[in-house]
Amino acid sequence: MKGSVIKYERDxxxxxxILPGPYLxxxxxxxxAKHAMEGIDKxxxxxxxxxxxxxxxxxxGCGSSREHAPIALSYSGVKAVLALSFARIFYRNAVDGAFLxxxxxxxxxxxxxxxxxxxxIETSKNEIxxxxxxxxxxxxxxxxxxxxxxxxxxLFNYKP
Amino acid sequence: xxxxxxxxxxxxxxxxxxxxxxxxxxxxxxxxHDVSGPxxxxxxxxxxxxxxxxxxxxxxxxxxVAEDHFVPAADKISAQNVVLLTQFTKEYGVEKHxxxxxxxxxxxxxxxxxxxxxxxxxxxxxxxxxxxxxGALGAFAAGLGHTDVAYVLLNGKIxxxxxxxxxxxxxxxxxxxxxxxxxxxxxxxxxxxxxxxYKTMQFGGSGVSEMSVEERLTLTNxxxxxxxxxxxxxxxxxxxxxxxxxxATNYSEVHGDPDAQYEKIHEYEASExxxxxxxxxxxxxxxxxxxxxxxxLDKAYIGSCTGAKLEDLRAVAKIxxxxxxxxxxxxxxxxxxxxxxxxDEGLVKIxxxxxxxxxxxxCGACCGAHMGVLAKDEVCISTTNRNFPGRMGxxxxxxxxxxxxxxxxxxxxxxxxxxxxxx
Numbered sequence: 235m236k237g238s239v240i241k242y243e244r245d246x247x248x249x250x251x252i253l254p255g256p257y258l259x260x261x262x263x264x265x266x267a268k269h270a271m272e273g274i275d276k277x278x279x280x281x282x283x284x285x286x287x288x289x290x291x292x293x294x295g296c297g298s299s300r301e302h303a304p305i306a307l308s309y310s311g312v313k314a315v316l317a318l319s320f321a322r323i324f325y326r327n328a329v330d331g332a333f334l335x336x337x338x339x340x341x342x343x344x345x346x347x348x349x350x351x352x353x354x355i356e357t358s359k360n361e362i363x364x365x366x367x368x369x370x371x372x373x374x375x376x377x378x379x380x381x382x383x384x385x386x387x388x389l390f391n392y393k394p
Numbered sequence: 395x396x397x398x399x400x401x402x403x404x405x406x407x408x409x410x411x412x413x414x415x416x417x418x419x420x421x422x423x424x425x426x427h428d429v430s431g432p433x434x435x436x437x438x439x440x441x442x443x444x445x446x447x448x449x450x451x452x453x454x455x456x457x458x459v460a461e462d463h464f465v466p467a468a469d470k471i472s473a474q475n476v477v478l479l480t481q482f483t484k485e486y487g488v489e490k491h492x493x494x495x496x497x498x499x500x501x502x503x504x505x506x507x508x509x510x511x512x513x514x515x516x517x518x519x520x521x522x523x524x525x526x527x528x529g530a531l532g533a534f535a536a537g538l539g540h541t542d543v544a545y546v547l548l549n550g551k552i553x554x555x556x557x558x559x560x561x562x563x564x565x566x567x568x569x570x571x572x573x574x575x576x577x578x579x580x581x582x583x584x585x586x587x588x589x590x591x592y593k594t595m596q597f598g599g600s601g602v603s604e605m606s607v608e609e610r611l612t613l614t615n616x617x618x619x620x621x622x623x624x625x626x627x628x629x630x631x632x633x634x635x636x637x638x639x640x641x642a643t644n645y646s647e648v649h650g651d652p653d654a655q656y657e658k659i660h661e662y663e664a665s666e667x668x669x670x671x672x673x674x675x676x677x678x679x680x681x682x683x684x685x686x687x688x689x690x691l692d693k694a695y696i697g698s699c700t701g702a703k704l705e706d707l708r709a710v711a712k713i714x715x716x717x718x719x720x721x722x723x724x725x726x727x728x729x730x731x732x733x734x735x736x737x738d739e740g741l742v743k744i745x746x747x748x749x750x751x752x753x754x755x756x757c758g759a760c761c762g763a764h765m766g767v768l769a770k771d772e773v774c775i776s777t778t779n780r781n782f783p784g785r786m787g788x789x790x791x792x793x794x795x796x797x798x799x800x801x802x803x804x805x806x807x808x809x810x811x812x813x814x815x816x817x
Contacts (some may be wrong), residue, residue: 246587250782253705255762258429259464259471261436273784293588295699296621297782298761299523301433321621323523327539331744356742374442379416379553389545389553390441394418 235313236365241349242274247290248297249324253306255298264303267309276394284311287355289339289347291317295324301331308333314376316362318344332388337362343371368384371375395652397560397628398594401534403515404648413558413657415718418803419534421716422516424546427460428472428522429504431479433540434547441544451486452550458490460484463757465494465556468764471474475484500729500755503527503699506535508729510637513645514629519546524699524779527615527621529594530607531637532629532647536620557623558657559594560585564601571813573709574609575777575797577662578616579670583680584660590622593657597627603666607636615700616779619677631806663715668671669812671775672795675783686810693774693807695721695786696750696798698760699724701777704732706798710740713802713813715749720808723750726758750805759786768793775804 253266260266264371271278286309294317295303304327307315315328328336328383337355339347343362347353352365362371374377376384395403423789426434426525431697438448451457459479464472476494483491490511498509502520505511506528512518514532519525521543528535538552546552562581568574582589593702595617602610610627617625627633629647669683696702698708707727725745727733733755736742745752758765760778767772768787774794776786781793794810803813 248782250780250785254789256767258761258763259432259475261432261475263436276556281774287744290460293591293621297523297585297780299521299539301427301541304539313662318517319588319591322623323537323539326542330545331539331541333816338520339607378418378553389541390446 235285236352237287237313238283239287239289239347239348239351240282240348241289243291245291246296247274249295249300249303250297252295253300254304258300258302263305263309266306267322270306270310279310282310282312286312287353288312288315289344289346290315292319294320296321298382299323301327304333305330306333309332316347329383330389335384337373339371346371368385396596396650396656397532398534398559398596398624398626399556400650401515402554402556402646406653407460407808411556413556416553417556418551418553419517420551421456421519423456423458423512423521424543425458425460425502425506426543427462427522428465428475428479428538429463431460432475432542434521434544435478435482437473437540437544439509445478446729448548451488452545454489456489457488458546459488459807460478460492460505461494462501462517463501464754464763465756466754483615498730500732501699501757503615504728504732506733507531507607508640510640510642513637513642514633515646515648519543519552523618524615526617526625527611527699529624529626529671530614532627532633534624534626538625541686548619555592557594558590559596560590561656561659562595562597563599563659564597564664565661566601566605568601568667571799572669573797573799574605574612574799576667578613579665579672579677579680579795580667582616582620582677583634585620587619587678588621590617590620593622595620595622595625597625601662602627602725603630603660605760606705608703608771611703611756616677619779628708640734645704645801658661669797669800671800671810672781674781674792677780683796683812684815686794689794689810690773691721691775691804691809692772693721693768694723694801695759695766695774695776695778696801697724697728698778699728700779701798702728702737703749706777707732707736707741709798710802711744713816714750715742717748719749719805723805723806724753725750726753726765727755729755762786774800775810777801
């Protein structure tokens with residue numbers, strides 16, 4: 235999949251900023267999308283395009299278990315989050331609900347990718363191609379079960 | 395195997411599991427509330443649209459439901475969510491639904507121990523990140539999202555990667571005016587908000603044996619803030635007595651083997667600890683309370699699953715007795731049963747004499763929902779668990795996290811105050 239990068243150069247982007255608490259009572263996915271990233275980026279909703287990728291530092295999605303967070307990003311059009319590491323509940327919500335791909339990247343990759351870069355992610359080859367910078371980054375394969383759940387299209391479609 | 399490995403092995407029908415093994419664990423109890431519940435219902439609706447027939451839950455007796463985040467209903471949408479939950483529990487025959495305004499209700503994690511909803515040795519999952527709290531009852535307790543809770547409701551099991559365990563050995567007794575909250579803030583400050591990521595944080599040692607069950611619950615509660623999958627404490631006589639007082643005597647305890655393995659062991663001398671405060675905007679951003687004595691406050695918030703249990707309220711009352719607050723102070727007991735005990739013990743009178751406001755159990759402003767959220771630039775000292783930007787209201791409000799004793803002393807002084815320095 236191909237898309238362009240929205241980059242937040244910070245660690246610990248928590249679910250309270252990805253989807254602030256007052257919107258937790260909302261369960262209309264498109265309405266949630268309007269408030270994605272509102273806690274750190276008021277303009278996110280205006281600038282995000284279908285197919286975009288978010289790039290961020292370590293411990294992305296820490297804090298509350300709200301599935302609203304990956305839902306809001308997914309319904310904003312975000313197809314993958316590329317981060318140095320992920321908080322566990324965000325990670326499993328993203329995968330089990332088939333909302334977006336949580337992809338762990340290396341420190342060098344994180345530094346090299348810039349806002350607006352065009353990327354092509356090929357999980358089958360475990361690589362990301364940076365079209366803008368004409369370079370390629372290796373990514374770790376997903377753990378076996380995670381790969382199977384992603385391939386099935388979410389936990390409910392996965393047959394153990 | 396350690397206690398967590400043994401519980402997960404038993405729940406997955408294996409004789410042995412090791413860290414990084416992926417297992418499907420049979421679940422003993424599952425919980426959802428007025429935020430995760432409607433999320434789960436939305437998942438059910440989505441599944442039905444794909445043609446799945448959903449007629450019954452795997453086992454309604456193992457499901458329980460709390461109303462806590464936006465209750466008493468904060469607005470029309472919140473009211474509708476409570477209606478949705480009520481319809482759901484009726485339709486699927488879930489009898490353990492704690493409804494506000496109908497006797498006992500409160501914050502889900504508080505009910506898990508107040509009502510002995512979860513027992514030692516069990517696998518417990520909940521649609522809330524602070525589900526870790528309940529690990530102080532000797533159970534494996536972990537938070538999940540809507541899709542996973544929906545999966546458990548229908549299948550009675552869920553996947554886990556068996557976590558590594560970090561063991562925190564606490565030696566000695568906490569000094570006067572230092573609480574479990576200070577200890578867990580210190581630990582989070584030391585290991586960071588991802589220091590326990592994907593792992594179990596286990597607490598033991600003489601310092602934990604000395605602690606009451608309620609204080610232990612504060613430790614496991616905030617393992618979430620270190621990113622941990624779960625927090626756990628092995629059962630002992632204090633826990634058995636606590637559960638027996640709540641009518642629970644029939645359960646199957648699990649204890650770690652003598653040769654249990656831990657990824658790391660951290661030791662703390664309880665007697666050396668001071669009252670600690672976490673500054674905005676992270677629970678790891680800690681310092682000792684005395685270093686912040688120049689910070690003026692607008693508000694004190696004593697609430698949440700972390701800091702509004704009975705002993706938390708007793709700690710506040712100890713400071714408030716015969717004094718009056720200098721700043722707005724809100725006290726929201728974490729469950730009706732705790733509110734009642736606080737009344738019977740005369741704590742509510744002390745709070746009101748001090749000028750504080752006492753309100754109904756709710757997650758309230760802890761998650762920025764309602765009941766006293768913060769305005770731009772407002773500064774609050776809070777007994778809650780998180781102080782991310784916007785957590786308790788406006789993104790430019792500031793929350794300092796502290797123990798009930800520090801919050802109470804600060805409410806009296808109007809600025810951050812070590813309870814040992816209160817006049």
